[in-house]
Amino acid sequence: MPSSNIKKTKYIFVSGxxxxxxxxxxxxxxxxxxxxxxxxxVNPIKFENYLNLDAGTINPIEHGDPFLCxxxxxxxxxxGSYEKFLNENMGKNNFVTMGxxxxxxxxxxxxxxxxxxxxEAIPYITNEIIHRVxxxxxxxxxxxxxxxxxxxxxEYQNVFYYEASRMMxxxxxxxxxxxxxxxxPTPGHLGEPKTKPTQLSVRTLNSMGxxxxxxxxxxxxxxxxxxxxxxxxxxxxxxxxxxxxxxLNSVYEIPLVLKKQxxxxxxxxxxxxxQRVANLKEWENMxxxxxxxxxxxxxxxxxKYFGTGEYQLRDSYAALFDAIDHASWESGVKVxxxxxxxxxxxxxxxxxxxxxxxxxxxPIGWGERGAEGMIQAASYARNKKIPYLGLCYGMQxxxxxxxxxxxxxxxxxxxxxDPETKNPVIHFIPNQKELMExxxxxxxxxxxxxxxxxxxxxxxxxxxxKYNSFLNKNKSIISERHRHRYEFNDVFSKQFEEKGMIIxxxxxxxxxxxxxxxxxxxxxxYFGTQGHPEYKSRPLxxxxxxxxxxxxxxxx
Numbered sequence: 001m002p003s004s005n006i007k008k009t010k011y012i013f014v015s016g017x018x019x020x021x022x023x024x025x026x027x028x029x030x031x032x033x034x035x036x037x038x039x040x041x042v043n044p045i046k047f048e049n050y051l052n053l054d055a056g057t058i059n060p061i062e063h064g065d066p067f068l069c070x071x072x073x074x075x076x077x078x079x080g081s082y083e084k085f086l087n088e089n090m091g092k093n094n095f096v097t098m099g100x101x102x103x104x105x106x107x108x109x110x111x112x113x114x115x116x117x118x119x120e121a122i123p124y125i126t127n128e129i130i131h132r133v134x135x136x137x138x139x140x141x142x143x144x145x146x147x148x149x150x151x152x153x154x155e156y157q158n159v160f161y162y163e164a165s166r167m168m169x170x171x172x173x174x175x176x177x178x179x180x181x182x183x184x185p186t187p188g189h190l191g192e193p194k195t196k197p198t199q200l201s202v203r204t205l206n207s208m209g210x211x212x213x214x215x216x217x218x219x220x221x222x223x224x225x226x227x228x229x230x231x232x233x234x235x236x237x238x239x240x241x242x243x244x245x246x247x248l249n250s251v252y253e254i255p256l257v258l259k260k261q262x263x264x265x266x267x268x269x270x271x272x273x274x275q276r277v278a279n280l281k282e283w284e285n286m287x288x289x290x291x292x293x294x295x296x297x298x299x300x301x302x303x304k305y306f307g308t309g310e311y312q313l314r315d316s317y318a319a320l321f322d323a324i325d326h327a328s329w330e331s332g333v334k335v336x337x338x339x340x341x342x343x344x345x346x347x348x349x350x351x352x353x354x355x356x357x358x359x360x361x362x363p364i365g366w367g368e369r370g371a372e373g374m375i376q377a378a379s380y381a382r383n384k385k386i387p388y389l390g391l392c393y394g395m396q397x398x399x400x401x402x403x404x405x406x407x408x409x410x411x412x413x414x415x416x417x418d419p420e421t422k423n424p425v426i427h428f429i430p431n432q433k434e435l436m437e438x439x440x441x442x443x444x445x446x447x448x449x450x451x452x453x454x455x456x457x458x459x460x461x462x463x464x465x466k467y468n469s470f471l472n473k474n475k476s477i478i479s480e481r482h483r484h485r486y487e488f489n490d491v492f493s494k495q496f497e498e499k500g501m502i503i504x505x506x507x508x509x510x511x512x513x514x515x516x517x518x519x520x521x522x523x524x525x526y527f528g529t530q531g532h533p534e535y536k537s538r539p540l541x542x543x544x545x546x547x548x549x550x551x552x553x554x555x556x
Contacts, residue, residue: 009137010175010271013165015149015212017182017201022218023254025078027181027245028148029085030255034264035144036086037278043142044082044094045133046075048150049157051099056483065318065364068483068535069095072448077318078148084322084538085255093139098157101128121160129164130171144271153180154204166209177270180205180212181245184219184227193219195230202235211236213270214263216243241266250325252539253287255280286329286539293334297358297553299324300338302345302377304370320363320391323537327546333554342373350380359387359525359553362394364483364532368417375401382518387525387552389545392484395528396426399488399496399516406499407492416486427489446482450507450531452514454478458504459527460515467544470536477508480531488513488530505529525552 012031016024025046032042052058055066056074067080075095082090105128109119137145149165151158169176182198198217205212215235217223223231223244232239243261245254258264264278305316321337328335338357345353350373354360360381362374374394378401381388390398396414403412403425411418414426454461454476464471470478490513493503500522505515518526529545537543 008172008175009134009142010144010273011133011137011168011172011177012144012146012267012271013149013168013176013178014146015153015162015165015178015180015205016151017153017180017204018185018197019183020152022152022181022183023245023251024148024181025076025081026085026251026254027179027216027258028078028146029081030258031179031263031267032082032146033085033255033280033283034259034278035267037280037283038264038268038276040143040273040276041141042086042144042146043136043140044086044090044146044148045136046078046082046095046148046150047129047132047158047161048076048095048097049155050097051102052097053099053103054095054097065316065320066483067319068447068481068532070449070481074447074483076150080319080322080535081251085252087538087540093136096129096132098160101125101132101160104128122163125160126164126167129161130168133164133168143273153201153208159208162205162208162210169210174272177213177267178205178210179214179216181216181218184217184223186220193221193223193227195227195234198231199234206236213237214241214243214266216245216258216263218245220247222246250287250290252283252290255283256287282540289332290329293328293332295332295554296334296336297550297556298336298338299359299361299550299553300340300354300357300377302340302342302354302360302362302374304342304365304373317363319532319534319537320361323534323543323546324550326537326539326542327550329539330542330547331550331554333550335550335553340377342370342377345373345376346370350376354380357386358556359389359549361389361391361549362397363391363534365393366416371397371414371417375404378402379405382523382526385523385556387549387556388523388527389525389549390528391534392482392530392532395516395530396486396488398526398528399425399501402496402499402501403492406501407495414486423492425489425492426486428486446484448481449479450482450514451477451479451509452505452507452531454505454515455502458502458515459517459520459525460504463544463548467547470544478505480514480529480533481535482531484530488516524556525549 014024014028016022032044036042054074055076066074067077069091070089071091073092079090079095105124133147149161182201184193184198186193228239228242231242243263268275324335360377374397378398400412403409409423412423412425413421415424464478502517503513504517507514514530516528533543533545
């Protein structure tokens with residue numbers, strides 16, 4: 001939609017209260033969608049508390065699945081929410097960590113760029129935060145920048161973000177508002193929602209010099225008038241600015257719930273912007289598809305990042321589960337996911353642990369733990385003619401499985417797990433090996449969008465061609481995002497293809513194997529991709545590989 005002709009960039013800070021994981025990211029993304037749908041150019045930016053320079057080295061169990069951007073930025077999952085809600089690519093200008101902030105300031109000090117001043121957190125850290133916020137508006141020529149503050153109000157790690165928010169509010173009167181997303185619990189033994197935690201969270205904001213313009217209450221149900229009255233009274237705000245965000249069947253319903261309460265209009269009014277009606281027709285059609293799925297299939301996800309203590313986490317494979325959801329709505333098929341611990345397969349076998357399912361996915365992974373279980377899963381899917389989708393590590397281990405079972409190379413492996421293997425089906429390419437020896441781990445990764453040429457007549461080509469997605473038909477070129485450091489060893493290519501495994505796509509620059517498949521004449525769907533189609537899937541444009549995989553599962 002065309003950008004409005006306004007002189008000043010406006011800023012919306014979004015913070016969270018009471019508990020982490022309350023839904024700041026989906027709230028920020030929902031607000032962004034509403035404002036974009038009303039004709040404004042919006043750019044979101046996420047500020048994280050941790051000192052890591054990016055999310056690439058963080059255990060997915062600790063902080064969820066890092067989201068991989070087109071430019072190679074390894075970011076927080078919320079960046080994925082921004083892409084999916086806005087249907088736009090995000091990148092390095094949309095993701096900031098406290099580690100980046102500190103490093104930038106310290107590097108400047110070392111270069112004597114502060115002219116000998118004693119460098120303190122305020123104003124130098126806060127100035128750098130403000131610079132990043134303002135830059136997010138400039139690089140995208142945005143009318144409105146939405147700033148999501150990581151963590152929860154009251155944590156010591158994010159105090160400088162809140163101070164920067166306070167400073168910007170003073171510096172740009174009328175151009176900055178603050179939205180606070182907070183939790184209103186309903187304890188089972190009481191049976192009524194309690195507003196005190198949110199009152200105290202807002203009090204914490206007040207102690208930092210911030211008065212929220214809106215409080216968005218996360219709760220199991222819509223908040224009643226009595227609870228809104230209490231929050232308005234004790235949070236020093238108008239009742240109409242207390243917005244309900246109850247638990248829903250899908251996060252994609254949030255924009256519609258917020259719009260129904262007039263949040264978009266209220267935000268535009270507070271920012272002094274012209275009122276426009278948000279057009280969410282496409283979004284509403286997608287929600288309607290979601291609610292009218294018919295046939296049900298069961299898909300086994302064979303991984304190793306599901307558990308934290310005694311609890312199971314969806315966030316470790318967030319992008320994958322989202323991609324499955326998007327494709328299932330488009331296909332009209334309800335997908336029931338069966339989470340399978342790969343280490344249990346190693347102990348008890350694939351048939352016993354996986355059982356009868358309609359499809360198997362082996363997703364991203366690193367290291368030896370659970371790898372043999374994933375190899376068994378790949379063999380089980382191939383032998384039992386169960387639709388199989390291998391993503392990155394899942395593609396590599398499918399190749400190991402094929403080498404052992406079909407080529408008869410019993411000790412075949414990836415050098416990641418067995419550096420001394422005599423049949424390194426998956427290996428380092430020479431320049432990667434040199435970098436690894438110098439412990440330059442980041443330099444060994446293929447990150448971000450990577451072009452590949454797809455062989456005509458293959459299942460891969462037909463999938464991309466059918467949905468007219470990501471495929472340059474004139475050149476047979478596709479582009480998928482990558483996040484890995486090991487590659488298929490081309491020495492074995494001829495043996496693989498002689499025994500029926502097709503290499504259906506190769507990278508344009510290095511001629512590396514990107515996609516492997518077994519023809520449909522031999523298997524209903526056996527497909528491995530070195531790229532990550534899950535990171536490019538969006539609710540309004542599901543990735544074709546997932547659509548066809550789910551269709552194959554439904555026919556199984």
